[in-house]
Amino acid sequence: MTKLWLAATALTTALMTSGCVIVVADEGDGAKMMRQHRSADGYIVLDRDGDYSRLSGDLNLRGRLGGDLSLVSGDVDADGLEVGGEVSIAAGDVNFTGKVDGEVSIAGGDVSWNGEAGDELSIAAGNLTVHGHIAGPASLASGNMEVDATFRDGLSAHAGSMTINGEVHGPLELVAINEMRRNRDYDDEGDIEIGARVHDGGQVCGIRVTIASTARIDGHFEVFAEHQPVVESGARVDDLVFTPRDRRDCEDLIDN
Known part of the structure; x- marks a missing residue:
């Protein structure tokens, strides 16, 4: 996934790929760029088998793309977009709904993902919401972070605070505040709430951990936290093991 993580690198690769469309624009060129594609309601509507790469300001996309999508831009709104290849986006705020057959890499401010990923999904954001179905890691x-999705091949999530719902198959690793700084209180961060159906256990490290009433956790489940985890009435956890964190770094506690 490293080759996709830097969208600028992906864009350079796309420039050397035959059959791709390269559009370079700034904010003032929006109307001119729109005339090069069919548009509707302010969206560029794609219908092509090749790749599509763009370096631009804000961008709204719909339609179908058979190849890879590579974007370095302002805000991105992809509405019901179907991509047959891979997706790499480095942008401001990102709202993506649709389906991607290949790997997905997104870096942005406020990011919302609601769709199907046929392979690996990697997202780094300021605030993140994830819904849908992810086939790969x-x-x-x-x-x-707020997550309510189905993960078929594991989930690794790191955040200031997070809520995890949905369903997880494969390895699960959740970390809230990896490193606790000396003489700092964490009253408003470091919370992990789990209400998901977890099939294969996992490891969780945070400040406070809550296992919600909707949680169903099979297998060995390790919790490292500053406080005893709260297990709500109705939750089911097969094998819960709690170890006090004692302000240690999560990376020193969780098996890699």
């Missing part, structure tokens, strides 16, 4: 990082 998922790696998520943000300040605040």
Whole structure:
């Protein structure tokens, strides 16, 4: 996934790929760029089998793309977009709904993902919301995170605070505040709430951990936290093991 993580690198690669469309624009060129594609309601509507790469300001996309999508831009709104290849986006705020057959890499401010990923999903954001179905391994990082999705091949999530719902198959790793600084209080961050159906156990490290009433967790489940985890009435956890964190770094506690 490293080759996709830097969208600028992906854009350079796309420039050397035959059959791709390259559009370079700034904010003032928006109307001119729109005339090069069919548009509707302020959206560029794609319908092509090749790749599409763009370096631009704000961008609104719909339609179908058979190849890879590579964007370095302002805000991005992809509405019901279907991509047959891979997606790499480095942008401001990103709202993506639709389906991607290949790997997905997104870096942005406020990011919302609601769709199907046929392979690996990697997102780094300030604030992150994830819905949908992810077939490959998922790696998520943000300040605040809300997840309600199905993960078929594991989930690794790092955030200031997070809420995890949905369903997780494969390895699960959740970290809130990896490193606790000396003489700093964490009253408003470091919370992990889990209400998901977890099939294969996992490891969780944070300040406070809550296992919600909707949680169903099979297998060995390790919790490292500053406080005893709260297990709400109705939650089911097969094998919960709690170890006091004692302000240690999560990376020193969780098996890699």
